[in-house]
Amino acid sequence: MQISTEELPGGITLVELDGRMDIAGAAAVDMKMNLIAGSAKKLLIDLKKVDFLGSMGLRSIVIPARAVNSRGGKVVLFAPNEMVESVLKTAGIDTLIPVRHDLDAAIAVLG
Amino acid sequence: MLTPENRMTGPDPSSPEPRLTLKSQLQDLTLVWSWVEALARRYSVPADTQFAIQLCLEEALSNIMRHGYQGQPSQSIAIECAPSGVENADGGELVFTVEDHAPPFDPFAAAPAAAPASIQELQPGGQGIRLMRTFASRLAWQQLPDGNRLTLAFAIPPLSPSVPSPLVP
Numbered sequence: 001m002q003i004s005t006e007e008l009p010g011g012i013t014l015v016e017l018d019g020r021m022d023i024a025g026a027a028a029v030d031m032k033m034n035l036i037a038g039s040a041k042k043l044l045i046d047l048k049k050v051d052f053l054g055s056m057g058l059r060s061i062v063i064p065a066r067a068v069n070s071r072g073g074k075v076v077l078f079a080p081n082e083m084v085e086s087v088l089k090t091a092g093i094d095t096l097i098p099v100r101h102d103l104d105a106a107i108a109v110l111g
Numbered sequence: 112m113l114t115p116e117n118r119m120t121g122p123d124p125s126s127p128e129p130r131l132t133l134k135s136q137l138q139d140l141t142l143v144w145s146w147v148e149a150l151a152r153r154y155s156v157p158a159d160t161q162f163a164i165q166l167c168l169e170e171a172l173s174n175i176m177r178h179g180y181q182g183q184p185s186q187s188i189a190i191e192c193a194p195s196g197v198e199n200a201d202g203g204e205l206v207f208t209v210e211d212h213a214p215p216f217d218p219f220a221a222a223p224a225a226a227p228a229s230i231q232e233l234q235p236g237g238q239g240i241r242l243m244r245t246f247a248s249r250l251a252w253q254q255l256p257d258g259n260r261l262t263l264a265f266a267i268p269p270l271s272p273s274v275p276s277p278l279v280p
Contacts (some may be wrong), residue, residue: 092226
């Protein structure tokens with residue numbers, strides 16, 4: 001599981017996740033995700049290279065999203081594949097954290 | 112990531128064993144992934160069904176390890192895969208049974224938690240049962256004299272004529 005970050009114009013922090021967000025993958029990115037969530041105000045989580053998402057992987061997204069949200073920030077999930085998005089929908093996360101497949105639309109969510 | 116190099120390193124992937132025994136430690140889950148990949152190739156399982164199998168097995172096995180065995184790493188878990196009706200024209204099922212020796216617990220007895228109304232209400236855990244109910248075709252729990260048996264079934268398309276006859280467990 002790989003994680004990389006990039007600062008985009010407008011104060012947006014882009015986090016790209018790459019690999020399997022299973023139990024091992026979630027453990028590999030948890031600390032970095034929580035560090036990022038400690039300071040980011042506008043967080044764009046790029047899921048297009050995530051090919052598996054289990055409930056521990058969901059946890060690695062939800063906890064940082066709650067942290068950003070609790071400080072008045074915004075989070076958007078970008079470009080999950082069909083099965084990863086179906087996991088997000090089953091867990092009800094898509095109704096609470098916006099999911100977008102177009103980068104401009106994702107950036108627009110973050111204002 | 113799945114790559115040709117790490118997809119399968121065990122015996123002939125065309126004939127995976129029908130039964131796998133794990134220790135109750137999270138690192139043993141990697142054995143399950145390569146086993147499921149071999150089964151998926153063996154039964155021409157579509158990619159989305161393979162995703163569903165891995166998702167449900169991860170949830171079931173991690174629940175047993177963390178809650179059933181309460182983190183004790185030396186307990187055993189047996190998983191068996193049996194094809195059912197895969198030679199039917201309209202397809203069949205891959206049926207996984209997961210047996211442990213943990214205290215009796217029916218994971219499907221409780222109603223799923225209500226959907227959260229805000230990010231702050233969103234609980235980071237507790238999604239496993241909901242995911243299994245959605246992604247498996249059929250689920251069952253049975254109490255054994257000294258443990259539990261979970262059955263998870265997944266619909267698969269009919270085998271093509273080029274695929275060898277099913278395994279006999």
